[in-house]
Amino acid sequence: MHARGGDVKVQNAFRVGLVGTLGVGLGILILTSIVSLSTILTYIGAALFVALGLEPIIGFLERRKLPRWAAILIVFVALLVLLGLLVWALIPVISTQATSLVSKITDFVKKGTYQDWYAGLKHQFPAIDFDKTLQDVWSNIQHSAGDIGAGILSVGLGIISGVFGVLIVLILTIYFTASLPNMKRAAYELVPASKRARFADIAEQISDSVGKYVMGQVGLALVNGILSAVFLTIIGAPFPLLLAAIAFLFSLIPLIGTLSGSVIIVLLSLLLASPLTALVAAIYYVVYMQVEAYVLSPRIMNRAVSVPGAVVVVAALAGGSLLGILGALIAIPVAASILLVIKQVVVPRQNEL
Numbered sequence: 001m002h003a004r005g006g007d008v009k010v011q012n013a014f015r016v017g018l019v020g021t022l023g024v025g026l027g028i029l030i031l032t033s034i035v036s037l038s039t040i041l042t043y044i045g046a047a048l049f050v051a052l053g054l055e056p057i058i059g060f061l062e063r064r065k066l067p068r069w070a071a072i073l074i075v076f077v078a079l080l081v082l083l084g085l086l087v088w089a090l091i092p093v094i095s096t097q098a099t100s101l102v103s104k105i106t107d108f109v110k111k112g113t114y115q116d117w118y119a120g121l122k123h124q125f126p127a128i129d130f131d132k133t134l135q136d137v138w139s140n141i142q143h144s145a146g147d148i149g150a151g152i153l154s155v156g157l158g159i160i161s162g163v164f165g166v167l168i169v170l171i172l173t174i175y176f177t178a179s180l181p182n183m184k185r186a187a188y189e190l191v192p193a194s195k196r197a198r199f200a201d202i203a204e205q206i207s208d209s210v211g212k213y214v215m216g217q218v219g220l221a222l223v224n225g226i227l228s229a230v231f232l233t234i235i236g237a238p239f240p241l242l243l244a245a246i247a248f249l250f251s252l253i254p255l256i257g258t259l260s261g262s263v264i265i266v267l268l269s270l271l272l273a274s275p276l277t278a279l280v281a282a283i284y285y286v287v288y289m290q291v292e293a294y295v296l297s298p299r300i301m302n303r304a305v306s307v308p309g310a311v312v313v314v315a316a317l318a319g320g321s322l323l324g325i326l327g328a329l330i331a332i333p334v335a336a337s338i339l340l341v342i343k344q345v346v347v348p349r350q351n352e353l
Contacts, residue, residue, distance in 0.1 A: 043165060047172030049330055052207050053214025054177055072177055100239065202344060210333040216300040221251035223296060224258060227288065235280050238272040254332055258289055
């Protein structure tokens, strides 16, 4: 009997070890699959994010007695028309201005203007050995020529991959937009019937806040782009439409986008125009960022998400570190969703204990 008891213990230990090993192996397999599918998951997340952003417009049209398929068709046709007009109006101008920008930089080097600029820089900062610094930089470039070539190739492949990714996101966005109500209903049916209504209410609030957040961020970027184009044209900044496009694109990134785009615009104005133009542009963007932070953003974004400032900073940094630009974009509505769940689910449950 004692021997049989020992055999049972060994068998149980073996069984536990086998199950534990299989569980660890399954966990590793799932994590590996997630890493391998990270690009596809990013495409799905971006498409779902855009679909939720378009949902408020589609819902507005549905409330005007239009069927959903007609509302979706109108929204996407309008977007394609606006995109086509934008490309038709801006791409030739931006292309011309980008060519002129390259030409100016080339003339800057060929005519020797950089020598006077370099001499003035050395005179202003005598403690810095610019000649040795340039020699070190050039030596590093020569030693890294192969890596630079590989980097250029990877950039080209990245551009092709980016275009392919945009097409995938567009197709997924159309699919998600068309099937969003069915997807929500399917998700709600997974919740027990007693809690389904409450879950659906919170989920609708979250999706509504995400949609309004996307529209609000695009609205802020449009305001920055339009005002930049007008102001840069007035002060005679070089290539105003190109710089305004930079302002618009960077403003789509929350928290640091407007600041980053402003720094680039001011530096280009300094290099290609004059210190006075750069100074005026810098003053304008300092004032604009204050107006955006204290006037525009509260009026536009507080209707969508209500998140404390410290949480906004932490969420944007964490999202950017995990998923790059997409993570920074979705971090704030995700943080708002978590706060909503805590406020409406966790806190009431704790109060009942």
